Every structure is written in C-alpha cells, then in structure tokens.
Amino acid sequence: MRKRMYIFLIIIVMILFSGCDEFSLPEEMIQKPNMEKKITVAQKVVDELPSTFELILPRNIQNSAAINYADLTGDGEDELIAIYKMKDKLNEYMIGILKEYMGTWEKLDFIDGVALNIQDIIFKDINNDGKEEIIIKWLEENKKLRVEVYSEKNRNMFTRFENKCDEVKIIDLDNDNIDDIVLFNIDEDGQVIATLYNIENSESINSIIIPSDGNVRSILANSGKATKDINGIFVDVPIGIYSGYTELLIKKDGKLAKVFSEGEKDFGITKSEFFTNDADVDKDEIREINILYQEKLFDEESNNQNPIIQKWYNWNGLRGLTHKVDIYYDQANAFRFYLPKEWKDNYVMEVNESGYMKYMFIYDKETYPDNKIELARLMVIDDSYIDKFNKNASEAGRKYSVIGKNNRKTFFFYNNKNDSRIKKELKVDDEIIKTNFEILR
Numbered sequence: 001m002r003k004r005m006y007i008f009l010i011i012i013v014m015i016l017f018s019g020c021d022e023f024s025l026p027e028e029m030i031q032k033p034n035m036e037k038k039i040t041v042a043q044k045v046v047d048e049l050p051s052t053f054e055l056i057l058p059r060n061i062q063n064s065a066a067i068n069y070a071d072l073t074g075d076g077e078d079e080l081i082a083i084y085k086m087k088d089k090l091n092e093y094m095i096g097i098l099k100e101y102m103g104t105w106e107k108l109d110f111i112d113g114v115a116l117n118i119q120d121i122i123f124k125d126i127n128n129d130g131k132e133e134i135i136i137k138w139l140e141e142n143k144k145l146r147v148e149v150y151s152e153k154n155r156n157m158f159t160r161f162e163n164k165c166d167e168v169k170i171i172d173l174d175n176d177n178i179d180d181i182v183l184f185n186i187d188e189d190g191q192v193i194a195t196l197y198n199i200e201n202s203e204s205i206n207s208i209i210i211p212s213d214g215n216v217r218s219i220l221a222n223s224g225k226a227t228k229d230i231n232g233i234f235v236d237v238p239i240g241i242y243s244g245y246t247e248l249l250i251k252k253d254g255k256l257a258k259v260f261s262e263g264e265k266d267f268g269i270t271k272s273e274f275f276t277n278d279a280d281v282d283k284d285e286i287r288e289i290n291i292l293y294q295e296k297l298f299d300e301e302s303n304n305q306n307p308i309i310q311k312w313y314n315w316n317g318l319r320g321l322t323h324k325v326d327i328y329y330d331q332a333n334a335f336r337f338y339l340p341k342e343w344k345d346n347y348v349m350e351v352n353e354s355g356y357m358k359y360m361f362i363y364d365k366e367t368y369p370d371n372k373i374e375l376a377r378l379m380v381i382d383d384s385y386i387d388k389f390n391k392n393a394s395e396a397g398r399k400y401s402v403i404g405k406n407n408r409k410t411f412f413f414y415n416n417k418n419d420s421r422i423k424k425e426l427k428v429d430d431e432i433i434k435t436n437f438e439i440l441r
C-alpha cells in the first residue's frame with residue numbers, strides 16, 4: 001500500500017500547478033479559508049485528485065475539515081493537510097501533507113491507516129515546541145479508538161504516541177503548558193479505567209478505576225476548567241438504566257486523581273436520578289455538574305406534577321460542590337427557565353397541565369404546603385385558546401406579561417412581587433424573569 005500512496009503523492013505534486021483555475025470547491029471542505037493562496041492550493045488538490053481517491057471529512061467536523069492548515073514544522077508557515085480515502089478500498093485512509101517551498105507546494109510526508117473511519121483529527125501544539133501535532137482518532141472495527149499523535153522532525157512525521165481506548169482527552173491538567181493525555185478504557189467487567197500518559201515518552205504515569213456499577217458500556221468525558229485555575233476532566237458515568245453520576249479527574253502531585261469518590265462503588269455527591277451531562281451552562285468557561293432529580297413534594301392524588309429541575313453545581317475546589325443555578329427544562333414546549341438566584345433553595349414548583357395550557361406555579365418553600373404563598377407563575381398557552389385565556393385573565397383582574405411566542409404557543413409570566421406576604425429577599429424584578437426565560441428552538 002505504501003508504494004501506491006507514494007506514487008499518488010508524486011502525481012499530486014507534479015500536477016498541482018498545471019491544472020485549470022476553475023473554482024468550484026465547496027467552502028465547507030476547507031478549514032478557515034482566510035488566505036487566497038490557501039484556497040488556490042486547496043482547489044488544485046481537489047481538481048487534480050486522481051479518480052481513485054476522494055477527499056473525506058472526519059466524523060467529527062468540529063476540529064478539522066477535508067483540507068486543513070497547520071504549522072507542523074514550526075517555521076511560522078502553515079502546511080496543507082488533506083484527508084483522503086481510496087474509493088475502491090473500504091477501510092484505507094491517507095493524510096497527505098504538503099509544504100510550500102519557494103512558491104511551490106511539495107510533499108512533506110503522508111500518514112496512512114486502516115480503520116472503520118476517521119473519528120476526529122485535531123491540530124494542536126501539545127508539547128509547546130512551536131510545532132503543531134496531528135492527533136488522529138481512528139475508529140476500529142471493535143469500536144475502540146486508536147489514538148495516534150504525530151510530530152514533525154527533519155521534514156518527516158513520526159509517531160509520538162499510539163494507543164487504543166474507548167475515549168481520550170488531551171488537556172493540560174497541571175498548567176505547565178504541556179498537554180496531558182488521559183485514556184479511558186471500559187474493560188470486560190464493565191469497569192472504567194482512566195490512565196494518564198506522559199506525552200514525551202508515551203509511558204503511563206498512573207491508572208485509576210472510576211467507580212461504576214460494573215455494567216458500563218459507554219461514558220461521556222469533557223475536559224475544561226473545573227475552577228478558575230484548575231483544569232479537569234468531567235466523566236459522566238451511567239448507573240443502571242436511568243441514573244448516573246459525574247466524577248472529576250484532576251492532576252495532583254504529578255498523578256491522575258479522582259475528586260469526588262473514595263471507594264470503587266462510591267458515587268459520591270454528584271449522583272443524579274437521571275443520567276446527565278456536565279456542561280458550561282452559564283458560559284463563564286467553568287464547567288458545571290448537572291444533578292437532575294424530580295422533587296416529590298406532593299401526593300399522587302393531586303393534578304399537580306412534580307417538576308424535573310436541573311440543579312447545576314461547580315466544584316468547590318475541595319471535595320464538595322457550590323450551587324450555581326437551577327433550571328426548569330421543558331422539552332415538549334422547548335424552553336428553559338433559570339430560577340432566579342434569590343429563590344435558590346427557597347422555592348417549590350408545581351406543574352399543572354391540561355390540553356392547551358400549562359402552568360408552573362412557584363411558591364415560597366418555607367410555608368409550603370400549609371400556606372401557599374405564590375412568588376410567580378409561568379404559563380404556556382396554546383394559541384387556539386389565547387382569546388379565552390386573555391378574557392379569563394382580565395375578568396380576574398390579573399395582569400400577565402408575554403415573554404415569548406414559539407410554535408403556535410405563547411409564554412406568559414405573572415410576578416407576584418407586590419404581595420405583602422412575600423419576604424423582601426424573595427422578590428425579583430420582571431426583567432430578571434424575562435432574561436431567565438429562554439426559548440430553545
């Protein structure tokens with residue numbers, strides 16, 4: 001295979017600047033087409049590609065396209081990296097790298113591989129030497145990922161790291177400007193094992209078992225800021241069919257360490273009644289942990305439903321959590337409502353739904369349910385019922401505010417802040433209710 005690939009690349013280089021100038025390259029095939037020169041050379045690669053090859057996109061198109069630019073050699077000039085597949089071969093892929101020398105683009109090197117597909121390709125200078133690495137995640141037949149990291153040396157690409165796993169995160173955990181590689185493997189016993197690797201010599205530093213019920217088939221792992229200064233990997237692990245918990249991994253004394261759980265069956269304080277994914281919910285770059293549970297405050301006989309509230313927390317830097325925000329999330333009506341922070345831990349929500357309207361009553365928790373003091377209510381009214389709703393409201397002398405319209409439904413709120421029974425610290429402005437309400441699509 002190698003020989004054929006080599007011949008192909010010679011062809012590419014030979015014909016690169018002899019073809020026509022016709023311009024028809026789909027924009028999404030080029031990453032950051034910000035320089036005319038780059039577009040021209042990319043266009044040539046496309047136009048003059050031998051018929052037995054086709055350009056392809058990795059499955060994850062967030063990090064790379066079919067044609068990419070990155071400075072692999074560290075000279076301040078980007079190389080062109082194109083991703084191909086051989087049309088007549090099911091699983092043979094190639095990554096061709098061209099470098100510009102004195103105005104012409106020549107082959108620098110190529111990387112070939114056999115896999116089910118290319119899951120992801122990332123360009124990143126992981127060891128802070130000024131040269132971007134190529135990180136390739138190949139998806140193998142057994143659904144494992146083969147992770148390869150390539151660096152450039154003397155105009156050749158060499159394999160800096162190669163290993164197999166179910167998930168990988170590459171992030172600088174200890175702020176020394178050198179990325180750390182953490183591989184996750186789910187073993188035959190359904191246990192999750194995380195292993196930290198040294199990027200310089202590919203050796204493993206330490207492994208830890210992430211607590212689970214022993215039946216795990218897949219996990220979700222996200223990396224990012226755990227606090228303002230500490231980076232971490234948030235691992236969302238399912239427990240049984242519905243539940244889950246989040247473990248946070250950080251680097252401590254040079255080793256990979258768990259934050260929340262102690263024993264191997266300890267799901268810690270982040271256990272959630274429903275499996276949830278961590279996220280940076282308020283876009284302040286620090287990731288939050290989602291603990292989702294259904295309050296069971298009233299009996300089954302009432303018409304009221306117990307709302308599902310997403311409770312989002314930040315890691316407090318020790319072994320605990322700090323509450324960030326509660327979110328009422330309504331998938332059917334496609335909206336979300338961030339409970340104002342004034343109501344944190346002090347409210348009870350009742351949801352009441354009939355065919356064409358839905359009410360979300362928010363009460364002061366302290367006196368609930370003996371003495372229900374309403375703080376506010378949200379409403380979703382079907383537009384077919386809106387005239388009747390408005391008529392009833394005006395007859396009752398109650399003034400509602402519209403906060404949105406979507407999909408033949410109108411969203412209202414009523415703020416009861418003028419009720420003298422409401423404690424001062426639980427009163428919120430209309431503006432806060434409006435800002436905290438968000439239509440999703």
Ligand SMILES: [Ca+2]
Pocket residue numbers: 070071072073074075076077078079
């Ligand atoms: Ca370069």
Ligand SMILES: [Ca+2]
Pocket residue numbers: 124125126127128129130131132133151
């Ligand atoms: Ca590098």
Ligand SMILES: [Ca+2]
Pocket residue numbers: 171172173174175176177178179180
């Ligand atoms: Ca590091």
Ligand SMILES: [Ca+2]
Pocket residue numbers: 279280281282283284285286287288
């Ligand atoms: Ca955040």
